[in-house]
Amino acid sequence: MARSARALVIGGGIGGLAAAAALHRRAWDVTVLERAPSLEPAGAAISLAPNALRALDVLGIGEEIRDLAAWQGDGGLRTPGGRWLSRSSAEAAAARFGGPLVLLARATLVDRLAALLPPGAVRTAAAATLADPGDSRRPARVRTGAQEREADLVVAADGINSHVRTALFPLHPGAVYAGFTTWRVLIQVPGARFASHETWGRGRIWGTHPLKDGRVYAYAAAVAPAGERAPDDEKAELLRRFGDWHEPVPAVLAAIRPEDVLRHDVHHLATPLPAHHLGRVALLGDAAHAMPPTLGQGGNQAVEDAVVLAHHADDLAAYSAARLPRTTAVARQAVRVARLTMARTPAVVAVRDTAIAALSTLGPALFLRGFDGIADWRPPYAAQEGHGGRRERENT
Template structure:
C-alpha cells in the first residue's frame, strides 16, 4: 500500500482527534491508535476560548460546538466568604476577544470529532510504539499489536507521559509535579442558581460553571504533596476543604456521590522541548507542552496545534517554528498564574486580593489584558469564526 499520503495519530484524545479530522480533510488517509479500550473521556468539562473555536472553524466544527456548548455568562472572581473581587461581563469578554468563552463536556467534543472521521479510522485497544521516526528518505515506522505500520507522518498525541516524546528526546527531563492536585465533578445540582465563578482561597481554589444540559461542572485545586489521597473518599475531602465556602459550593459537594469526584495530581513540562518534531514524527498537546490548567488552555492549545500541523504537515520544521514559541509563552504564563492563584502566603493573599479588587473597580477590562495574546490567535487557514450567535446560548 502506498504510504506517501498516510498519517498515523497515536492517542485518541481531543488533540489527536482534531489532528485526525484536519489531516483527513487535507486528503490524507488517517489511522488513530488509542491505547485505551474505549474513547470515553475523563468525566470533566472543557472550556474553549475564541482561539480554539477559530481552530475548530477551520475543520467546519466551530459553529456545531458553539451550539452544543454553554456560553459562559457573567461571572467573576470571589473569596471563600463570597465577596466579589472582580466581575466579568460576558458581552464585554466576547467583544474584547472576538467571540465567547464556551463550556461543554469533553465527551461532547470527542463525539463531534469522531463523527467527522470515516468509520474504522479509530482503533481502540491499540498500543503503539514508534520504532523509527523516519527521515526525508524513509517513512516512519510504528509497531502495534497487529503488526508494523508505516506512514509519511506520525502525530504523537499520547499525553503528558508521552512514550513518543521520550523516544524522540531521551535527554529531556520530562514532566514535573506542579505542586497541586485537582478535583473535578460533573453532576446535576437541582434547584441551585449561581453565576459562574472562580474562588481563590489560601493555597486552594474552586470554580463552578453551568453546562448547557443543566448539569454543573465544578473543579477545585489545592497545594498538597504529590501522591496524596483522602483517607476515606474524595467527596469527603472536598467537604473538609471547601464545605464552609460560599454558596453554591456546599450544595455542589452535597449533590455529588463519592464516585463522581475525580482527583488528579497536576504535572507540567517545566523545560520546553528543543522542537516539536523529529524525522516524520510531530508532537502535539500535552506530549509537547503540558501546562498547568490555570489559564484553561491545555486543550485549547492542543486544538490549535492540530490545525497548524495539518497546515504545515509537509514541513514539520515550520510547525515547530509556529507552535513552540507560542505554547512555551502560554505554559510559562499558566505557571505564573498558578503561583498567584494558589499562594499560601497570607500577606501575599491580602495584597493580591486588594490589587485585583482595585483594578477591577478602576479598569474592569484591565485584568483581561494578559489574555489578549492567548484568545486573539488566528489560525493560518480560513475560514475564521462565523460570528453567528446560536440560539439558546445567550
C-alpha cells in the first residue's frame, strides 16, 4: 500500500491547526510542530466573519462555532463622549454577507481545531527550523533538535516573525511597526449590560463586546513609540488614556486586574511577498501576510489560507495565485482603516467623524461597508451541508 503524503506544519496557532485539519481531511499524514510547551493561544478573543465561518464549514465545525459564539453587529461606532456615529445590527450584517459575524475566545477555537486531529498529531515543545525547502525531485526537510524529518509539504504557520519566511525570501524587508500599540482583555464584568461598540478618539480607539459565555472582550489601541511600556502597569496606562471615556469603558476598566492586560505593538508586512510558497513549503497566516488588526481579518485570512492550501496541496503555485492577490488587498484595506482610526489631528478627526455620521444615514453602517468584498468570500470547494449551510441560505 502506498504511504500517505506527509505534511509538517510549523506552528500550532489557529492557522497552523486549521491547515493541519484541512490536510488531514484530505488523507494527508500530518504532524504539527509547536515550539511552545502548550497550545495556549496568544490573545484573548477572535472575531470570525462569514468568510472564515465558511472555511470552518469545510472543516466540519462551522456550525459548532456559530453556536458557541456571540453574534456581532448590535451596536456601532461612538465618540469618546458617547455620541453614536453609526448604528448597526447583527441581522443587517448577516443579511449583507450571507451569514453572521461572531466572537468567541481564541482558546475555544484552538481547542475545537486541535480536536479535529488524530492523537499524537500535535507535538508541543518542538521548535522547528527549515533545513531544505525541497523541490519537485526531493522532499523538504525540517530540523527539530538533533532530528531531521522529511515531508512532501511543509506549512510555515510560524507567525509574524517567521523564520521560515526569512529562509525562503532573505531579501524581503520583513515586518515593520504600524505606528500603534494594542491592549486586550477577556474578563468578567459584574452587572454588565451594554451594546457592543467601538469608539474612535484622537489616535486612540476602544472596543467592548460581550461574549456568549458571559465574559467581556475589550480592546484598545493608541499611537505610541515602538517598544514603549507603562512605567507602572498596563491597567494604569489604560486608565490614563481611556478613564474619562463614556460608559461602559470606566466599568470595564474597574473590573480589570493588571495581570489581565495583554499589550502588543502592531507590526505588519508592508511589502507583499513575491509568492506564498517556495519549493515544497507554503507560508500561511501572519507568516505570509501579517496585517493590522483593524478589520479583524488576520485569523480569518489564515483559516481561508488553510482550506485553499489543502485544495491546492499538490500545486503550490496555484495556492499562491489564489491567495496572494486576495490577502494583499485585504492587508491594504486594513492599513487604510488603521490610518483612519489612528488619525490625531483635530481637524482631520472632526471631518472623519462628520463623514462617518453622514454616510451612515445614507446606507449601511461604515463597519459593514468595510467588509464588502471580504466577508462574502467562499471556499474553492463545497462546504459541509448542515444547519450552518441552511442558515446562510436563509440569510441570502
